Amino acid sequence: MIILLTNRALTALKTGEPKQAVADADEALKIIGPGNGQGETVAVKNEAGQEENRDMKELYGKALSRKAEALEQMERWADAGTVWKQCVEAGVGGATAVKGRQRCQDALAPKPKPAPRPAAKPRPQPSAASRAPQKDSEAVTRLREANQAAAKEDDEKFALADKVDAKVSAWRDGKRENLRALLASMDSVLWENSGWKKVGLHELVMANKVKISYMKAIAKTHPDKLPQDASTEVRLIAGLVFSTLNESWDKFKADNGL
Known part of the structure; x- marks a missing residue:
């Protein structure tokens, strides 16, 4: 039911129905409950019809993000900002x-x-023949290009969502x-040509070695440190891997007194 609601919220966003998206996202969040899905899983059927466990916190993130996007569509900036902060x-x-x-x-x-401008001297009015339509200003052009780029990125995210979720879940599930x-x-889980050097478990026996590898992994997947030309798929994978590693590191620190 949660997956159905988050998918329906995404569809509502794509079809310009933000109120419906908020309603579906809120219903999904209500089902997930106050624990925010932390340490919980839910059984779902994959494309092959087989049952598999999905991380509840991942679904919590989807529901929350879609609610924030819908609130932005309605220009409820304060509410949207609060949800993004969550x-x-x-x-x-x-x-x-x-x-x-x-x-x-x-x-x-x-x-x-x-700032107030000094009064300008009146200029002679141009003749009707000389008045031609002005070209779009640079600012308008940049805004249009930014909107087009954002729309393209949203379409790519929609198309890649299931593929990326499946890849990250295969890496993360059972060892979060x-x-x-x-x-x-x-x-x-990382993308081709990521430059990541594989680390064996035998290299991660000591806590300080784990910390070194963790810092390298965070540097590799930090959203602000990705190449400017990184694809949407790479950015989606990096974001999910980054947040997963941060959560796991918090537990590791507590367990090892770091």
Whole structure:
């Protein structure tokens, strides 16, 4: 039911029905409950009809992100910013959540009053023949290009969502709280030509060695450190891997007194 609701919320976003998206996301969040899916799984059927377990916190992140996007569509900037902040604090949504929060903060920021200009001398009016349509200003052109790029990225995210979720789940499920196992299998989830050097479990016996490998993995997947030309798929994978490693590191630190 949760997956159905999050998928329906995404469809509502794509069809311009943000109120429906918020309603579906809220219903999904209500089912997930106050634990935010932490340490929980839900059984679902995959494309082959086989039952598999999905991480509940991942679904929590989807529901929360879609609610925030819908609130943005309705220009409810304060509410959307609050939800994006929840995403960031919960370690879900990756770079998308960080950027969403910043967008809302920018939208709510008071606009500076323009400085008064000295009165200009009246200019002679041009003749009707000389009045031609003006070209779009640079700012309008940039805004249009940015909107087109954002729409393209949203379409790519929609098309890649299931593929990326399946890849990350295969790497993460069953070892979310086992940082050593996550680091030792990083090569199975990262993108081609990532430059990641595989680490064996035998290299992760000492806690300080685990910390070194963790720092390297975080540097590799940090949303702000990805190449400018990184594809949407790479950014989605990096965001999910980054948040998963951060959560696992918190537990590892507590368990090892770091």
